[in-house]
Amino acid sequence: MIKQMPAFLISLLIATFLLVTQTTMTNLFWLKSINMPVDLYVVLSSMATDLVGMNSKGAFPVIGLIFVGLLVAFVTARIISIRISINKPILYAMAGGAALLAIVVLMPLAFYNLDLIAGARTLAGKVYLICAGMLAGYYFGSHPAKGVSNEI
């Protein structure tokens, strides 16, 4: 578990960064579409503000939510990998995707269908975020600790 911690933290950062910046860009694309003055400075400062805000100022820290999601998914994947021989990067990619799927699809069911993550309000947004989870999982599955194999 400890040996895999660096890879896990990097995969957590990948998923968090992709989720936060997707929400930022979703908002900014729409603002640009109605001719609000969105320029490069606004894009960069908004991303920085959201990376801090979504992890410290919201009702829940996004990184904490993803941490829990990925931890459960990767442990489950590890258990599956003991029983079934399967390509590890693919297995963990599926686990990462499942974690984000749970966050963006199941969470609204608990809140009267409210999508609390703005970037997840559209189907395209949900698919993107599931792909972000898959990418994070793929990274984790591709970086086993030396001497071990994808264990968490």
Place this chain on the structure above:
Amino acid sequence: MKFNNVRVFCVSLLLCSGIAASNGENLDIETVAEGLEHPWGVTFLSETEMLVTELSGNLRRVSNGVLSPEPIGGVPEVLFAGQGGLSDVAIDPNFADNSLIYLSFSAPDSDQPKLNQLNVIQARLDGNVLVDHKTILKSDPPRKTAAHYGARLAFLADGTLLIASGDGFNYREQAQGLDNHFGKILRFNTDGSIPQDNPFTTSQDALPEIWSYGHRNPQGLVVTNGGIVYQHEHGPQGGDEINLILPGKNYGWPAITYGVDYSGAMISPFTNQPGMEQPLKYWDPSIAPSGMTVYNGAMFPQWQGSLFISALVPGDVRRIEMQETNIIEEEILFTEFGRIRNIVSAPDGSLILVTDGEHGKLIRVSAKQ
């Protein structure tokens, strides 16, 4: 000079009486009704009789301070979920002659039952039953969420009906569009037709019932004796607003806002933009403004002309003192009752506070005899 002294004395006296009243020393607090299930809207039929909506779907009558055990019949089925249910009630300006009342509520869409809409109906109160129902509004498009309905009703002096319609939470960007009912204040004639002097009646791409747009979740809507329309809306974190509403104006949501999303994300980096109205005031942190009345009673002369706003968080009432259309003071009152869902002025000049929740109460605040 003498005149100035007298004026200073009078102002001091007035302020002192206000402070005394505000401190509760000169107030009678009386529970009028309790055991109400999520009470939401209140209107007076007469000096002694009022109607109260319960979000769960009942319309209740309180006569001479006694809650009638039997709900009023003929109320349509509502969707009681999330923030949805039977919301506001208002009486027709000619109620004494026509017995018409108006209800706002959420209900499933008849064609797509998984979706729902904000509805406004007119009905005649015949004894203890509503009859002759007529649909004024079915908000379009329907939504999947059970939140941000707005749902507040108010009448302008010309007898037209204003309806506050919220952004549906997931559909906030549509508050900037003129082809839908999300995030709008709408204006109708009481027969359901659209007044010809609405601001967008000549626009090809706009719904003619739209009165103003760019709103989030407007749950406070009042018209003063002078015809000024004030509205407040729940913002996101740090963006609750009170606005002076003018026809045809864009109030900016979500292109400009002082709040951030519940996730902590920025909704917009902008707080102002040409062509978009600024609020008279915004609250940061949020107070969750839930209802509003303009006070014109004789019981508290020092409060005449003030707006009273009920707040769910932390649970109090904000007295907003106005000078023309400018806010000059905010006073926090009635902090002891928890979340307050609504506040109305009674015909006798007392104030009725509506506490929130499963076991809501109506609390009358009047001057000590």
